Amino acid sequence: QWMMHDWKPKRADMLVDPFGFGKTVQDGLIYRQNFSIRSYEIGADRTASIETLMNHLQETALNHVKSEGLLNDGFGSTPGMSKKDLIWVVTKMQLLVDRYPVWGDVVQVTTWVAASGKNGMRRDWLVRDTNTGDVLTRASSLWVMMNKETRKLSKIPEEVREEIGSYFVDYPPVVDEDSRKFLKLNENTTVSIRTGLTPRWNDLDVNQHVNNVKYVGWIFESTPSTVLETRELSSITLEYRRECRKDSVVESLTSVVENEVGDSGFIQCQHLLRLEGGGEIVKGRTDWRPKSYKTIRSANPLPAQSA
């Protein structure tokens, strides 16, 4: 099994975790874990879904924090943060997908955190094909501190800055921040709208909030099926505005803002999830490319199952 990790940038620290249990490297600053893609993690395209990729990012982020011994309260708060009722909340997530893995592929996810401005944290991920070493996905997220009682954002207190500073690495972002403006979406600007979306029981996390990753499914609910069926998602940017609870009723709005020029096949969509009655939950932007744009790989046999 070691052989399959024998790709080019042959650094010793890339040879960790061939078995998927996860491991920190570089004094805990970097966390790395392998994932074997399961049949139930692929979609109608036979490739891993974007939700699957985001699940793997979430899992490594949590395992990284856990391996540093900071998961006592479940939010990755340091002792100084706990004392002040502070938790981390994600405000922005950006993924660039170069190629989607298929059933049976093993991917290696590497993650670390860095400072972001004076009062934020950036968490980055690199996802590689363990077989070839190719980078499949780059992702970056921004986090700020919130007081969990008042639900207000907070600056980083000096005491906390001293605690967390040692976990930050000085790497440049793996993804340039997407600074394109979000459009104001509403009924008039929108190509399609899906109302009455409610969390399924299985969408809730242990806090009875809707898990971040589940928002993507709702965004797709208003994405035209012509886009979903003929295009491949090449990038997604999500800005999280407010929490969604089990009783929330959600509307999903999508606007195709940049249609393909000629038959290039590249499309950009903008998305909004909002509470029925008002209140933005998530703003999103997705870029799509033709499915044939990336070299077609010889797919694994179909993991189909009839019912």
Add this chain to the structure above:
Amino acid sequence: QWMMHDWKPKRADMLVDPFGFGKTVQDGLIYRQNFSIRSYEIGADRTASIETLMNHLQETALNHVKSEGLLNDGFGSTPGMSKKDLIWVVTKMQLLVDRYPVWGDVVQVTTWVAASGKNGMRRDWLVRDTNTGDVLTRASSLWVMMNKETRKLSKIPEEVREEIGSYFVDYPPVVDEDSRKFLKLNENTTVSIRTGLTPRWNDLDVNQHVNNVKYVGWIFESTPSTVLETRELSSITLEYRRECRKDSVVESLTSVVENEVGDSGFIQCQHLLRLEGGGEIVKGRTDWRPKSYKTIRSANPLPAQSA
């Protein structure tokens, strides 16, 4: 890592696959694979969801068939079946859950197939906690052959019987067949009903059918939240009647047929998923026990993440 497999029924064939890649044992008759429970596979209860367990069953069934070299067409058809356009379809699935694993647990799934009557196949699974060796889940499913062109059920042709006979083992079922009758559910007998359910993009498999496992989410859509929030699913039986496609609009009906006696906390529900306008998709029965019934385990730290 080998140490953690050092539980009592210390048979050599239990020591395979500590790393989760899967392996056949006993000349390919038995397939066995380990799964580490991820943060995104647990629900509001902090335990693996029933969908997660069923996903693991599906994955091992496919890997078993694949390891026998029979997955060319994606349906586990033998050459003799392919010649006659025959595929396997699942008609019944039954799970008994003794204890749910939590985040970070590693479970070992073992599966095999046996004859079922003259024209059917039974696939059984045992799921164990790799740490203790305890059986967590027992599951059994029934399969029949269908002509994929006419969509009609078929007897097993003699030629095919000779091919598949060698894959069948002579083990008794791990679960006694639940022969309790299903009630006829309709608007009058039903406690709750949820209409207008449609597949999400991510619910579809490579054939653009709704994946079997996703039906459970729809069944929960009409299960009273008092049951979901205060009880733990101890068993589920599903009878599959017809396929559901991406354009299907589905209604979910649930009836609480056996309420708790006194404060025992045990509840039985019956379920029906049907197409809007008629047509039964799945009939189901679920048994629920109080959450406190099983010894409360010291849970792992919360994998919570705020948004």
